Amino acid sequence: MLTVDIVAIGLMAVGAFVMLTGMLNIMKFRDFYIGIAGITFIIGVILAVALGRRGIVDTLAVLFLAAGAFFIITGVIGLLKFPDFYTRLHATGKCDTVGQIFIVVGCMIYSGLSLISVKLFFVAAFYLLAYPSATHAIMKAAYATGLKPWKKGDPRM
Amino acid sequence: MRGSGKAFSMLITFCVALMFWVLLSAWNIYLIGHYDLFRLIRGIIVALIVTITVHELFISEQAEKVFLKFQRWLRYITWEIWQIILAAIDVAARVLGLRPIDPRIIEFETTLRSDRALTTFADSITLTPGTITIYVEPETGKYTVHAISKEPADALTVDQTMQRKVGYVFMEEG
Structure with a gap:
């Protein structure tokens, strides 16, 4: 064994x-x-x-959850740090997607080969469809209302 | 759409819908202790309704093309997931101050025309390193994209790997 x-x-x-x-x-x-x-x-x-090697499986699940938490915290730091609306969307849109997916994959590994894993897989697939669409919709709305993007050298907004 | 194509698209849509139903409600169907025929029949009825309503949206081509496209799409999606992880690391490095930011708005034209190809490419742009789609013009295949720095912008305008991959998947290259 x-x-x-x-x-x-x-x-x-x-x-x-x-x-x-x-x-x-x-x-x-x-x-x-x-x-x-x-x-x-x-x-x-x-x-x-x-x-059913609980030791290995739990360690892996914790590693994936930690990676997900790291990406989400990075996204929040970016949201506070970046200079304008568009760049902030870059931080939240990407880091959150990957963070959520890492967390869902961690849960999938934790629950093993069961139906819960299948449902979590569908959740992850819907994240991959929903996040970019929502980010794009917010971005388009901001651009259509005439919000000027920040250029290098401008003061912070 | 010709007769055989219609039958094929209805069959595939029905199979996918029923599979989805069984996967999501298998707890109810199998684990109660006996094989619950009533729930399965309910699933078949729902799958039939779904099939009759949306089969033309789900698959609108001939059989051979669908399988080829699906194979190519699977290979594309694995590459895309890898790119998404790279994108997150890239943005995390920019957030933590390891790389500079230099935002800009770029425009470029592609050879993509069908709805599915345009949507896939727009979503892929938003998910991969430092770029978010703002506008898409379906008639000319023109994209307006906000890029966080120079390298991701060059990857779309000069390098064009992703356009070629999406064009290859949906058979709409040049």
Whole structure:
């Protein structure tokens, strides 16, 4: 049984290493290899979840929830820090989407292979449709009413 | 739409609607202890109503094209999710002061014309690094986009990877 743990952790570690180093531009990987790394990571997660390894699964869920919380806090800081309406929408629109999706994925991992996971998957899919549409609608309304965008060098609004 | 195309789109819409119903109410159908036929029949009736009303909106092409497009769309969506995560890290770096911001509004034209392709591309722009769609003109495929800095703007106007990918998925390149 210990072998299974090592295999699952190994798969997740290799996948996460390639994805993180590619993401932060420490190493250059082609998109194809990043896709393979993603699939490797997902296989490791499914292995751990399917065999009911509570230790690994709970750690992963906590990591995903922490990543989601980090992105949402960053979005809030951006909302307070950025100079005008449009740039603030950039901060909230993107960081919130990814933060929510990370949190939902964390809950999916926590609840394992069950119907709750399927429903949470649909929730995540609807986030991906709803957030960009709402951001675009607010942006268009602001632009149509003639709000001037901030340029580099202007004073803060 | 020809007869066979109509039957095909109705069949696919019905299957998807029924699958959705079973997935979301499987707790009621299976876990009570016996196979609940009444709920399943209710699902079939609802799926039929949905099929008759919206099948033309859901699928409006021939069978071969739909499967090819779906395969391409799946590959596109994996690439897109990767880009979304990169976008969040990019914006987080700008929020925390690691990269500068230099907002600008850009305009460019694409070869996309159909509603679905235009919507997909607009949503993709909003989700990927530092750009948000403001206006879309369906007749000319013209996009007005607010970019947070120079590099994301160049990715759309000079590099044009995403236009080519969306055009490839919906078969509307040039």
